[in-house]
Amino acid sequence: MKAKPLPLLSAAFSLVEMLVVIAVISIITAIAIPAVTGINGTAKTTEARDFAESLNKAVRSYSQACWEIGTAADNSGTTDEFLVLRSIQYTWPAAQLKPGSPFFSARYNPSASSDSTVHRIRWNGKAFEVLEPGTAGTGFLKPFTGADFSTEYTFPNGYTPVGPS
Numbered sequence: 397m398k399a400k401p402l403p404l405l406s407a408a409f410s411l412v413e414m415l416v417v418i419a420v421i422s423i424i425t426a427i428a429i430p431a432v433t434g435i436n437g438t439a440k441t442t443e444a445r446d447f448a449e450s451l452n453k454a455v456r457s458y459s460q461a462c463w464e465i466g467t468a469a470d471n472s473g474t475t476d477e478f479l480v481l482r483s484i485q486y487t488w489p490a491a492q493l494k495p496g497s498p499f500f501s502a503r504y505n506p507s508a509s510s511d512s513t514v515h516r517i518r519w520n521g522k523a524f525e526v527l528e529p530g531t532a533g534t535g536f537l538k539p540f541t542g543a544d545f546s547t548e549y550t551f552p553n554g555y556t557p558v559g560p561s
Contacts, residue, residue: 444515444526444538451524454484454500461494463559469521474508474534477519483557502548506536
């Protein structure tokens with residue numbers, strides 16, 4: 397009896413198997429991309445809230461060492477935000493030195509923004525708060541790149557911080 401030759405085994409994938417693998421990868425990608433985008437948005441919101449809390453800590457320190465900041469909120473612009481910010485950044489002269497001053501880095505030089513597609517930080521009359529994308533309002537732009545930290549702000553001669561009478 398003559399032995400039958402064994403069939404040759406193919407080590408390649410068929411076209412149908414390749415199409416199935418591509419379809420599965422496409423479905424997994426379609427599910428994963430929105431999840432990753434949501435995580436990035438949440439991380440930005442958390443970073444903006446942490447930064448606003450750093451500003452609020454400086455405001456509390458200023459209030460304890462100097463005066464209560466009694467600047468009312470002005471939702472039409474960022475005048476109030478800049479008054480409070482520059483007050484917590486001010487380094488008091490030696491004759492009037494306040495413990496802990498400056499209470500926040502003078503290198504923080506934000507730009508104003510009313511763009512509702514980005515994170516912004518605004519003064520509400522008592523504390524800084526975050527305006528998330530989709531919320532109307534004007535405040536400091538939070539760029540997440542460090543672009544808002546640059547050279548130190550130079551205070552004009554005779555500058556008076558918010559609070560002193």
